[in-house]
Amino acid sequence: xxxxxxxxxxxxxxxxxxxxxxxxxxxxxxxGPQDALAAWSxxxxxxxxxxxxxxxxxxxxxxxxxxxxxxxxxxVSPTSSPAEFSESGATLxxxxxxxxxLALYNVIAAGIPPELSSIKVRFFYRDRLLMGGAWxxxxxxxxxxxxxxxxPRVHFALNCMVRRCPRxxxxxxxxxxxxxxxxxxxxxxxxxxxxxxxxxxxxxxRFSEILRFYTKDFLRKAPSLIAYAxxxxxxxxxxxxxxxxxPYDWTLNRQ
Numbered sequence: 613x614x615x616x617x618x619x620x621x622x623x624x625x626x627x628x629x630x631x632x633x634x635x636x637x638x639x640x641x642x643x644g645p646q647d648a649l650a651a652w653s654x655x656x657x658x659x660x661x662x663x664x665x666x667x668x669x670x671x672x673x674x675x676x677x678x679x680x681x682x683x684x685x686x687x688v689s690p691t692s693s694p695a696e697f698s699e700s701g702a703t704l705x706x707x708x709x710x711x712x713x714l715a716l717y718n719v720i721a722a723g724i725p726p727e728l729s730s731i732k733v734r735f736f737y738r739d740r741l742l743m744g745g746a747w748x749x750x751x752x753x754x755x756x757x758x759x760x761x762x763x764p765r766v767h768f769a770l771n772c773m774v775r776r777c778p779r780x781x782x783x784x785x786x787x788x789x790x791x792x793x794x795x796x797x798x799x800x801x802x803x804x805x806x807x808x809x810x811x812x813x814x815x816x817x818r819f820s821e822i823l824r825f826y827t828k829d830f831l832r833k834a835p836s837l838i839a840y841a842x843x844x845x846x847x848x849x850x851x852x853x854x855x856x857x858x859p860y861d862w863t864l865n866r867q
Contacts, residue, residue, distance in 0.1 A: 637686035637742040638679035648684035651677040664779030665867040668724045689744025701790040708785045712771045714741045729862035764829040765794035768801040775861040798844040815853045821860045
């Protein structure tokens, strides 16, 4: 990175930080980790359907479980309470669940807008949510804490609540089952036509823009995006095909 780009990046970060908006955490009674995760499980099972679509209005009208989980996130994190995350996979499972829950919470806090394209800067960069006693944006949570852990399959598990996001499962991610859950999420993602569209006549595959956004992460595990997709597809894509991308849809993924 050139000096000019470094200066611009620092200036941009400073500007965003200066405009930070703290989204208050809910004032729910403190819960233990198992009770908190059980509350998040109930939110997913009750308000997410089999297609991964969310009943945002239902969540807003029945916030007890979401507030309980987000309140626990506000108090506890791998940074604030490292002893609670000694199990293999516990840190990553926490971060994925926290990202999804905080994104849902922020949609509710923003008044359930019809889409996020017009408020992306605020929603992902400026809005700060409380995690383990520290304020953090969704952008920083993903890019400074989750991606450095080196697991590209998280991009099929993290959900910002819009139509082009990966399907939101109806259960939390669990440390003991995380590898299998991420594998299942990757296989589902690459099996859905909304994420992978084949054009044999043009010898072209169109991928979800998620593969464009995070190309570097995927290429650490495979020599090309097609090769990476083929790790999880039954019907393999010829490696010499061209790659294009499907435009991202920032409309909320409502039921």
